[in-house]
Amino acid sequence: MVVTSRAPAPGGGPAAPPAGSPAAAPRRVSAWAEGVDQLRRAAVTEPGRLRIIGAALAAAVLLFGVVTVWEISGRVAAADDVVSRSQPLSADAASIYRSLADADTASSSGFLAGAQEPREVRQRYEKDIANASRLLVSAAANAAAGDSSRKEITLLGEQLPRYTGLIEQARATNRQGLPLGGAYLRYANEQMSTVLLPAAQRLYEAETGRLYTDYDDARSWPLAALAAGVLALAALGWAQRRNYHRTNRVFNHGLVAATGAALVVLLWLAVGQSFARADLNEARTDGQESLKVLNDARIASLQARANENLTLIARGAVLAEDKKSDKYDVDFTTNMKQLDDGLARALRLADDDSGRSPVARAAGGVAQWKQRHAAARESDLKGDYEGALPQVIGDADHKESSGASFDTVDASLEQAVAHEQKEFTRAARGGLGALGGLVTGAAALAVVGAAAALLGIGRRLSEYR
Amino acid sequence: MRTVRGRRGTGEGDGPGPSGVRRLAARLRGWGGVTAMAAACALTAAAVLLPLAQAAPETGGPPAVRPPASVQVAPDALWGPGDTCENPEASLRPSTVDGPTIERIRSAGKLVAGVDQNSFKWGYRNPDGHLDGFDIALVKAIAKDILGDESKVIYRAIPTSQRIPALQAGRVDVVVRTMTINCKRLEDVAFSTAYFEAGQQVLVPKGSTITGYDASLKGRKICFAAGSTAEAALTSRSYGSVPVTVPNQLDCLVRLQLGEVDGIITDNALAAGQAAQDPSVQLVGSPFTKEFYGVAMNKDATDLVRRVNKVLENYRAGGNDSPWMVAYRAHFEGVLPKAVAPPEPKYRDG
Numbered sequence: 020m021v022v023t024s025r026a027p028a029p030g031g032g033p034a035a036p037p038a039g040s041p042a043a044a045p046r047r048v049s050a051w052a053e054g055v056d057q058l059r060r061a062a063v064t065e066p067g068r069l070r071i072i073g074a075a076l077a078a079a080v081l082l083f084g085v086v087t088v089w090e091i092s093g094r095v096a097a098a099d100d101v102v103s104r105s106q107p108l109s110a111d112a113a114s115i116y117r118s119l120a121d122a123d124t125a126s127s128s129g130f131l132a133g134a135q136e137p138r139e140v141r142q143r144y145e146k147d148i149a150n151a152s153r154l155l156v157s158a159a160a161n162a163a164a165g166d167s168s169r170k171e172i173t174l175l176g177e178q179l180p181r182y183t184g185l186i187e188q189a190r191a192t193n194r195q196g197l198p199l200g201g202a203y204l205r206y207a208n209e210q211m212s213t214v215l216l217p218a219a220q221r222l223y224e225a226e227t228g229r230l231y232t233d234y235d236d237a238r239s240w241p242l243a244a245l246a247a248g249v250l251a252l253a254a255l256g257w258a259q260r261r262n263y264h265r266t267n268r269v270f271n272h273g274l275v276a277a278t279g280a281a282l283v284v285l286l287w288l289a290v291g292q293s294f295a296r297a298d299l300n301e302a303r304t305d306g307q308e309s310l311k312v313l314n315d316a317r318i319a320s321l322q323a324r325a326n327e328n329l330t331l332i333a334r335g336a337v338l339a340e341d342k343k344s345d346k347y348d349v350d351f352t353t354n355m356k357q358l359d360d361g362l363a364r365a366l367r368l369a370d371d372d373s374g375r376s377p378v379a380r381a382a383g384g385v386a387q388w389k390q391r392h393a394a395a396r397e398s399d400l401k402g403d404y405e406g407a408l409p410q411v412i413g414d415a416d417h418k419e420s421s422g423a424s425f426d427t428v429d430a431s432l433e434q435a436v437a438h439e440q441k442e443f444t445r446a447a448r449g450g451l452g453a454l455g456g457l458v459t460g461a462a463a464l465a466v467v468g469a470a471a472a473l474l475g476i477g478r479r480l481s482e483y484r
Numbered sequence: 485m486r487t488v489r490g491r492r493g494t495g496e497g498d499g500p501g502p503s504g505v506r507r508l509a510a511r512l513r514g515w516g517g518v519t520a521m522a523a524a525c526a527l528t529a530a531a532v533l534l535p536l537a538q539a540a541p542e543t544g545g546p547p548a549v550r551p552p553a554s555v556q557v558a559p560d561a562l563w564g565p566g567d568t569c570e571n572p573e574a575s576l577r578p579s580t581v582d583g584p585t586i587e588r589i590r591s592a593g594k595l596v597a598g599v600d601q602n603s604f605k606w607g608y609r610n611p612d613g614h615l616d617g618f619d620i621a622l623v624k625a626i627a628k629d630i631l632g633d634e635s636k637v638i639y640r641a642i643p644t645s646q647r648i649p650a651l652q653a654g655r656v657d658v659v660v661r662t663m664t665i666n667c668k669r670l671e672d673v674a675f676s677t678a679y680f681e682a683g684q685q686v687l688v689p690k691g692s693t694i695t696g697y698d699a700s701l702k703g704r705k706i707c708f709a710a711g712s713t714a715e716a717a718l719t720s721r722s723y724g725s726v727p728v729t730v731p732n733q734l735d736c737l738v739r740l741q742l743g744e745v746d747g748i749i750t751d752n753a754l755a756a757g758q759a760a761q762d763p764s765v766q767l768v769g770s771p772f773t774k775e776f777y778g779v780a781m782n783k784d785a786t787d788l789v790r791r792v793n794k795v796l797e798n799y800r801a802g803g804n805d806s807p808w809m810v811a812y813r814a815h816f817e818g819v820l821p822k823a824v825a826p827p828e829p830k831y832r833d834g
Contacts, residue, residue, distance in 0.1 A: 194564055334601060338645060402598060402639070402650065
């Protein structure tokens with residue numbers, strides 16, 4: 020970088036003919052070699068050098084602009100995918116998962132009520148199945164061929180009609196008063212908990228995995244753009260220093276303007292990306308992670324409720340692996356444990372009071388549910404089935420049923436999920452907003468910067484005319 | 485000899501047994517069904533009669549042990565619970581003398597009965613929501629005898645796993661719930677005399693080519709409940725069938741209706757409940773095991789055991805018009821073979 024020789028006088032001829040000049044052979048030279056040769060010849064004169072420097076500076080500034088536009092467009096697209104594509108898909112997958120679990124819970128509740136199946140329970144079941152079917156179709160439209168999601172969607176599409184068939188058979192048989200209906204319902208529940216729900220869970224995890232990939236793409240530092248920016252600024256700095264040494268003029272307006280433009284783009288890039296990262300991080304840790312924990316807790320609560328119902332439907336017909344306890348009661352206890360753990364985690368993850376309060380309400384509901392369940396179970400074990408049934412499903416004389424506690428838990432969790440979803444969208448949109456205008460701004464400033472650099476060098480060149 | 489008797493003459497047990505017995509059993513089978521049966525019967529008779537002759541020297545009156553009314557077993561495939569005691573079906577002699585348990589039931593004014601509400605035709609909720617079935621009819625007869633009113637009963641629906649704990653904790657007075665009398669249970673509870681004789685049998689759709697527990701099972705998918713006698717039987721001799729295990733026998737009917745299995749092996753009493761829920765299935769072949777259902781009571785309630793045995797004596801009496809026959813026809817007509825007679829009671833002293 021150190022300039023050692025003074026510039027030769029204007030209009031000075033070549034100091035020496037270049038070695039190996041094409042004197043003898045009229046050999047054809049390639050265009051590239053010819054260009055290099057011209058350049059080499061130009062480099063020995065100051066205007067020639069200035070032309071080269073000007074071109075290089077403009078190129079460096081433009082390159083910075085292009086790399087910035089390219090990298091930031093990728094990040095904006097990824098952030099946009101997070102907000103408007105992969106997160107909704109992940110939320111849809113969570114909704115499929117929840118609808119299926121909810122359908123299973125509703126079908127067992129309706130079954131327990133027997134021929135007097137309440138209309139709203141039946142409607143809830145129908146809504147769940149319709150919701151799951153509808154979301155499966157849209158999930159299928161969004162899944163690429165060979166995607167792992169596609170496999171799960173196919174499996175769910177095949178198994179869901181089979182499940183609903185079993186449920187209808189169970190209802191029809193139950194209405195005739197045949198114990199076989201209970202066996203059909205248990206078979207349907209087994210299909211749900213061993214085939215459908217695991218597939219829905221895998222789908223949810225695959226979609227959430229894709230969401231996290233989009234996150235990482237949106238959050239990663241635009242290293243190439245930053246490097247190009249530093250390079251462009253360094254080149255501009257060098258050219259100005261060289262200029263100062265040659266002319267004793269401190270400022271070349273064109274070059275200063277180019278430097279300013281490059282600096283603005285670099286700062287904008289660094290600050291914008293930092294803000295976007297901060298917002299996306301918040302969306303992920305405060306929104307998405309909470310959503311995942313809450314969704315899992317909700318599934319656990321639904322399965323616990325289905326198992327509580329099935330304990331009364333199976334009436335001890337199926338034993339757990341220890342060959343002593345009731346299978347469904349053991350499963351209920353397991354689900355309640357998962358629910359407890361999930362709520363404790365959700366409470367830790369919740370970052371504000373409006374996030375904490377529904378979770379705390381759900382936890383209160385769970386405690387009450389456990390108490391009421393224990394009381395109902397005790398009646399059932401004592402042989403008072405007719406006493407235990409209203410304690411679980413509730414009726415006019417039993418408002419304080421375990422079913423009412425479950426409803427509290429379910430409603431609170433729904434609220435908590437809605438809150439976290441809102442948090443997520445707000446933070447993710449913020450992240451997307453932080454990158455807003457950067458692409459256009461960087462492109463415009465790069466063009467301005469490159470032009471300014473050329474003008475600045477042109478100003479110097481004109482001194483040689 | 486004792487073990488051979490305990491295994492009902494075959495030695496083909498699912499439980500642990502001396503390998504010598506199995507070898508003997510294998511040899512017995514090798515002789516052919518008829519010879520084996522004859523040998524087994526001889527051993528059985530000797531084992532039962534000898535100790536009883538010593539224990540009860542008094543004579544006159546009915547013989548202490550009578551052969552079962554109708555022993556209908558498939559040759560060459562006899563199967564039973566791995567009993568380790570002698571003569572588990574023998575109960576205390578009937579008596580109407582009131583003891584502390586009867587007094588307690590009288591003062592409470594209600595008989596507390598542990599029943600099933602899940603077993604069609606035995607103990608189940610009929611479309612009106614009321615408990616009904618062969619077991620329920622017997623509970624009513626017991627209540628009528630002790631309290632003078634068949635409706636003075638508190639029914640407690642108890643799952644299979646709670647039958648013995650409920651009796652031991654005194655939560656119920658009697659358990660009438662298709663409960664098989666066996667030696668293991670006799671350690672914890674007392675049983676009445678047998679009120680039903682059941683056996684494992686094959687249940688298939690009408691028109692099936694399966695003819696029973698035999699070579700016609702080859703290559704067919706056969707369903708049974710995990711841990712059941714049927715599972716032990718098929719593990720020992722599958723006739724080339726493909727086993728399908730489910731948690732509960734009723735689950736087999738679901739699989740059969742869905743076409744996932746070709747046949748079901750279960751106790752014929754429970755199979756009757758299945759056939760009653762699906763007229764397109766039927767029992768084929770003969771039962772290839774023998775087990776007895778009894779009323780279970782607390783081990784210390786000897787007065788109640790004797791009283792229930794007395795009720796059962798009356799329940800069985802009357803030939804074709806006995807309460808037992810009437811209940812049998814009411815619940816099993818068309819699904820089980822026509823009953824000839826209730827099982828004969830066996831008694832022991834002390």
